[in-house]
Amino acid sequence: MSDFPEGAPCWVDAMFTDVEAAKEFYADVLGWTFGEASSEHGNYTQAYSGGKAVAAVVPPMPGGEGSSQWCLYFASPDAAATAEKIRSAGGELLMEPMKVGTFGTMAIAKEPSGAVFGVWQPGEHKGFEKLGEAGAYAWAEVFSRDPQKADDFLTEVFPYEAQQMEAGEEGEDAEAAGMEFKVFSVGGKGNPVLGRMKMGDEFPPQIPSYVQVYFGVPDCDEAVEKTRARGGTVHFGPMDTPFGRFAAVTDPQGAAFAVIDMSTTAGEMPTFV
Structure with missing residues (x-):
């Protein structure tokens, strides 16, 4: 690659x-x-x-x-x-x-x-040889307790174009719904590479801002079952979204990540402005 x-x-x-x-x-x-x-x-x-x-x-x-x-x-x-x-x-x-x-x-x-x-x-190592597929890196989001600080930093350090998620279908404001979310693109707004989610009160105060990495899987529910069977913890999901069915988990040694089945989608894609 x-x-x-x-x-x-x-x-x-x-x-x-x-x-x-x-x-x-x-x-x-x-x-x-x-x-x-x-x-x-x-x-x-x-x-x-x-x-x-x-x-x-x-x-x-x-x-x-x-x-x-x-x-x-x-x-x-x-x-x-x-x-x-x-x-x-x-x-x-x-x-x-x-x-x-x-x-x-x-x-x-x-x-x-x-x-x-x-x-x-x-240098010799370019990075991922496979991505956006089962078994590989699929997506990432910065979960931030101070999203404005994170947004300003990211756009200053990298050549990103930022877009905010638009209000919900019934006119509900995304932030009011607990979804204050942005995407960052490189090489034009049609190429998003990173998301940023505001951390709300549902996150325990001891959890700092962090980057959530998503790995693709062929079956989200099966990956969740295997995570539990191996001593991992499921924190959220599985949940259906327009991007895929995903769950947020932690492995037995404490490393948090998410699994997503990108072939199983539900709902309409949100609009970003």
Whole structure:
């Protein structure tokens, strides 16, 4: 796959204290297979769907143990320049741009409302070899407690065009309905790459802003059953939407993500302005 445009999600990975248990969980729930661990890069292990690279898992660095979470990386032609934009827009660099062998250059940052994300300047590793299909990355949303801060930051750092979800069918305001939602596009408004959802009172106060990654599955209900059977937790859904049937879950080690069956849709697509 060719290079991703600037600001497009291009890769996802997660740290797990028990990598073998994570591999067993995601092999069952998402159908992934795994390559050999790269000992020279902290035992970084790529996950594959149908032989195509879709994600990676890695044990925590010494002294870096903490809760597991998926990290979404946005493509950048120049990670150092993007890092400067992050700083000037009020974000925080958690990891300065670092070259990863011949694979590319990475950075980890936090946007002003608290969501953590990655930046990836590709070298030999371009990113997802498959996406938008079962077993692969499908979509992502920034869940933010301060959406204006997040919106201003994202459009300053990346070349995004933002669109707000329009009022509901009966004239109900989307925000009043608890759906204050935007999408961000690259290369024109017809190419959305990221959503942003306002976090309401339904989210416990201890949960910070975060990025929700969606993985495609052939059957949402089956993926939910497997998640429960493997010791994971289902937080929301399954629910039918115009985009697919999805559910928000957490794996047994605490990494949150969503599963979505994009072939099962219901209702009319919302309008964005």
